[in-house]
Amino acid sequence: MKDNQKFNTYQTPSWCPGCGNFGIWYALKSAYTELGFDNNDVCMVFGIGCSGNLSNFIKVYGFHSIHGRTLPVASGIKLANHKLNVVATSGDGDGLGIGLGHFIHTCRRNIDITYIIHDNRVYGLTTGQTSPTSPQGFQSKSTPFGVIEQPINPLALAIIQGATFVARGYSGEIDHLTSLIIQAIKHKGFAVIDVLQPCVTFNPNFSYPFYNPRVFKLEDAGHNPEDFNNALKYALDVNNDKIPIGIFYKISKPTYEESSEELRDKPLSEYDISDISISELIEEIRES
Amino acid sequence: MNKLFSRGSDALAMAAIDSGLKFYAGYPITPQNDIPEFLSRELPKVGGTFVQAESEVASINMLLGASSCGFRVMTSSSSPGISLMQEGISYLAGSELPAVIVNVSRWGPGLGGIGASQGDYHQATKGGGHGDYFIPVFAPYSVQEMYDLTVKAFDVADKYRTPALILADVMISLMRETLIRRYPEGIKPPEKSWAFGERKGERQKIIKSLYLKGNELEVHNWKLHKKFEEMKKNEILFDKYLCDDADIIIVAFGMVARVARSTIELARENGLKLGLFRPISLVPYPEEELFSLTKTCKNFFVIEMNTGQMLYDVMRILGRNVNIRFYGKPSSYVPTPDDLFNKAKELFNI
Ligand SMILES: Cc1ncc(C[n+]2csc(CCOP(=O)(O)OP(=O)(O)O)c2C)c(N)n1
Numbered sequence: 001m002k003d004n005q006k007f008n009t010y011q012t013p014s015w016c017p018g019c020g021n022f023g024i025w026y027a028l029k030s031a032y033t034e035l036g037f038d039n040n041d042v043c044m045v046f047g048i049g050c051s052g053n054l055s056n057f058i059k060v061y062g063f064h065s066i067h068g069r070t071l072p073v074a075s076g077i078k079l080a081n082h083k084l085n086v087v088a089t090s091g092d093g094d095g096l097g098i099g100l101g102h103f104i105h106t107c108r109r110n111i112d113i114t115y116i117i118h119d120n121r122v123y124g125l126t127t128g129q130t131s132p133t134s135p136q137g138f139q140s141k142s143t144p145f146g147v148i149e150q151p152i153n154p155l156a157l158a159i160i161q162g163a164t165f166v167a168r169g170y171s172g173e174i175d176h177l178t179s180l181i182i183q184a185i186k187h188k189g190f191a192v193i194d195v196l197q198p199c200v201t202f203n204p205n206f207s208y209p210f211y212n213p214r215v216f217k218l219e220d221a222g223h224n225p226e227d228f229n230n231a232l233k234y235a236l237d238v239n240n241d242k243i244p245i246g247i248f249y250k251i252s253k254p255t256y257e258e259s260s261e262e263l264r265d266k267p268l269s270e271y272d273i274s275d276i277s278i279s280e281l282i283e284e285i286r287e288s
Numbered sequence: 289m290n291k292l293f294s295r296g297s298d299a300l301a302m303a304a305i306d307s308g309l310k311f312y313a314g315y316p317i318t319p320q321n322d323i324p325e326f327l328s329r330e331l332p333k334v335g336g337t338f339v340q341a342e343s344e345v346a347s348i349n350m351l352l353g354a355s356s357c358g359f360r361v362m363t364s365s366s367s368p369g370i371s372l373m374q375e376g377i378s379y380l381a382g383s384e385l386p387a388v389i390v391n392v393s394r395w396g397p398g399l400g401g402i403g404a405s406q407g408d409y410h411q412a413t414k415g416g417g418h419g420d421y422f423i424p425v426f427a428p429y430s431v432q433e434m435y436d437l438t439v440k441a442f443d444v445a446d447k448y449r450t451p452a453l454i455l456a457d458v459m460i461s462l463m464r465e466t467l468i469r470r471y472p473e474g475i476k477p478p479e480k481s482w483a484f485g486e487r488k489g490e491r492q493k494i495i496k497s498l499y500l501k502g503n504e505l506e507v508h509n510w511k512l513h514k515k516f517e518e519m520k521k522n523e524i525l526f527d528k529y530l531c532d533d534a535d536i537i538i539v540a541f542g543m544v545a546r547v548a549r550s551t552i553e554l555a556r557e558n559g560l561k562l563g564l565f566r567p568i569s570l571v572p573y574p575e576e577e578l579f580s581l582t583k584t585c586k587n588f589f590v591i592e593m594n595t596g597q598m599l600y601d602v603m604r605i606l607g608r609n610v611n612i613r614f615y616g617k618p619s620s621y622v623p624t625p626d627d628l629f630n631k632a633k634e635l636f637n638i
Contacts, residue, residue, distance in 0.1 A: 048399060064399070067368065068343065098315070098343035126316040129324075130340060142316065142328050142340045 004029035020197030023171030031181035045074040049091035051118035068099030071106040081269040096132040107161040120199035128202035155235040165191035166249040218246030225250040294467035296434040297322035303438035306471040311354035311361040313347040319458040320392035344369040348376030355385040358483025364390035378417030382497025386445035403620020409597035425571040459543040525568035534563025536587040550625035
């Protein structure tokens with residue numbers, strides 16, 4: 001056990017016993033501890049869903065945002081003060097359903113944000129409807145005859161749309177997940193971690209007994225994360241009985257902040273505007 | 289006649305099916321998930337389509353499409369989801385497309401909470417989206433009314449080619465009581481010659497809400513307004529309870545009116561003559577009917593589960609020559625009959 005008490009709040013998590021969110025919670029606190037963070041070094045942005053309840057259980061700056069809008073809110077925070085480490089989290093419904101458009105645009109912007117998707121393949125907080133990552137045929141409260149649509153592939157989307165760090169974690173492998181989160185936070189650019197997160201209550205078929213025998217680590221398979229084609233091949237290989245976890249893709253590219261002239265030197269929050277005078281500008285307009 | 293012991297949400301969904309609902313699109317949100325869950329099971333059995341969309345924005349836009357094909361369409365959501373739909377509702381109104389929208393409202397602003405609330409009165413009754421329009425709004429206060437007013441909403445939506453809104457709440461939606469499932473005879477969806485695929489066209493059919501030429505838009509806006517004037521003549525619904533001899537008349541809608549009825553009984557047992565005026569159609573509002581009560585009563589007690597929204601309408605309608613008091617409860621805790629009785633005594637110095 002690591003000493004990550006510093007990031008606890010006085011609240012005990014209200015998730016169901018066995019929920020995969022516990023693993024993500026623990027891994028996040030451990031990652032912050034290992035990175036030597038203070039409570040005010042990180043700003044987390046939460047979506048709406050069971051995953052969003054995390055806002056009450058982890059002691060850092062926290063913005064509990066609108067359903068599906070974590071990434072625009074996180075982008076606003078990062079662009080206003082890019083000295084903060086910004087970590088955004090969403091459920092699969094939040095981030096890949098209602099918020100999917102924002103996800104794709106944040107990938108292409110390559111802002112230096114870490115984004116963790118709590119992917120339980122179901123709508124948890126609203127008690128068990130189909131989600132964008134539910135498999136075809138999935139029977140749920142809102143799809144009694146089975147899901148017709150093909151699921152969203154978050155990793156493949158992130159890779160082809162410009163994210164510069166793309167990984168999959170598993171909340172049953174906490175040390176591995178901790179290491180992924182540390183690397184994602186250290187990475188400069190948009191870092192996505194899709195976390196296999198069992199929902200033992202509303203999606204029991206995709207729980208620990210399903211994942212444990214199937215997951216394997218990409219690093220053990222000798223995968224080179226700079227290899228775009230191989231990364232995409234692993235991301236697209238969804239029908240295999242083996243499920244890779246680890247870093248799929250990682251490249252170095254300028255971030256949005258580094259490419260923006262106003263932001264390159266210092267964050268917006270550090271610009272001194274106390275003695276800005278606009279009289280000259282007004283004179284100029286008058287004369288013209 | 290079919291007598292059932294039903295939940296409000298099921299009553300509403302059954303009414304939609306009995307009304308010939310053919311297309312439902314929605315997105316999960318508490319506390320209205322029981323409506324889509326019912327329809328996801330039952331609608332396919334009667335040849336209808338149920339879709340869980342990727343968001344409320346997608347849902348309302350799917351309604352724009354399905355309604356333009358002439359089908360009876362519906363969506364349901366709760367407050368934050370209804371906010372997201374407002375652009376689409378404005379477009380439905382502007383393009384004169386019938387649709388039924390159900391708001392099982394919850395607490396705001398923002399994420400708020402999931403308890404019973406009447407915080408969306410302004411949004412529901414004053415347009416909600418952008419532009420110069422009103423849509424009919426009905427506020428059920430019983431399981432039976434969840435059924436009857438849904439039937440009514442479909443009928444009014446088709447008759448005036450307008451979206452119509454049911455403003456419900458979680459109390460009415462999740463409680464169970466007796467329901468008589470009776471679809472009124474003689475109500476039939478009208479022919480929709482304007483819809484796509486209805487008639488092989490001589491003319492090109494375009495459904496739009498964009499008017500750029502000359503005074504086209506002004507003409508269009510007056511046309512929408514005229515429909516609203518017609519609704520005022522024909523579609524007003526209200527309920528009065530023991531108003532004739534009342535010293536104080538409570539004005540309340542939805543679940544609060546429900547509590548008010550018990551308050552009135554309690555008050556009368558204790559010698560205080562209370563009455564109740566309950567608007568059922570919030571748009572068009574029963575203005576004349578409310579105003580006519582000032583002939584016999586000068587004391588009006590507005591009660592809402594918000595900080596005072598319908599209050600503005602009541603003040604506008606009744607003017608300054610009567611005594612209006614307000615009690616608001618902007619939280620999920622529904623006031624009890626005792627609470628309201630004590631408030632009445634306190635606010636009217638009895
Ligand atoms: C605009 C809006 N629509 C719907 C909801 C209701 N809602 C709350 S959480 C949620 C989705 C939950 O699923 P997911 O994002 O997968 O997260 P989980 O609860 O499984 O962690 C929804 C639809 C909402 N809060 N706001």
